[in-house]
Amino acid sequence: VPFLDTATRPSFSLDRLSKVSLLGTADLFCDLYCLEPGQAQKVHAHGEATKLYYVITGRGELTVGDETRLLGRGEIAWAAPGEPHGASNPGPDRLVLLVVMAPNPNPGAGS
């Protein structure tokens, strides 16, 4: 479906960060990352892809390279290929991130 509403799609897990696939092609995937307070995606890197995070709701500590910033709604963090990046939710609110990665490392699955 070429239309979707991100407000209806968040899904959280008490165990760990929850990734909700919104769309995927060979060119990119677009997910929601849904983080309860205290949850995180560890800093990591992709040698062959660009990734961006857009804060939809809540506040998140986003790391790119050796810098970490607390970002709120409407703010973006992005990592060029090879740049370390990660995200964590210091709370107290839930955090929802719109995440795009291009190209899609796993086109069959969407993320």
Add this chain to the structure above:
Amino acid sequence: VPFLDTATRPSFSLDRLSKVSLLGTADLFCDLYCLEPGQAQKVHAHGEATKLYYVITGRGELTVGDETRLLGRGEIAWAAPGEPHGASNPGPDRLVLLVVMAPNPNPGAGS
């Protein structure tokens, strides 16, 4: 810079839709499209890229294929390679779209 605030970046033109480049690599570009009421991006297609629109503020008529929907904040429209797509602002408010296209057809310029 790997961090930016989309709230501080919109720029409008009375002449036509205004595109504000936020970031670009070979893998993707991310722009803001800023549309005054009555402005539009004509329906068009890219044979080799996936494009997505996310509504940041306002409401927009987004077309993908032969379907047009009125979308508000938090909603997404996306077009697979070759699918016709376009956007228009029926008003009364200004429309700001977060736009991602992958791969970047013009890596040197960012959009």
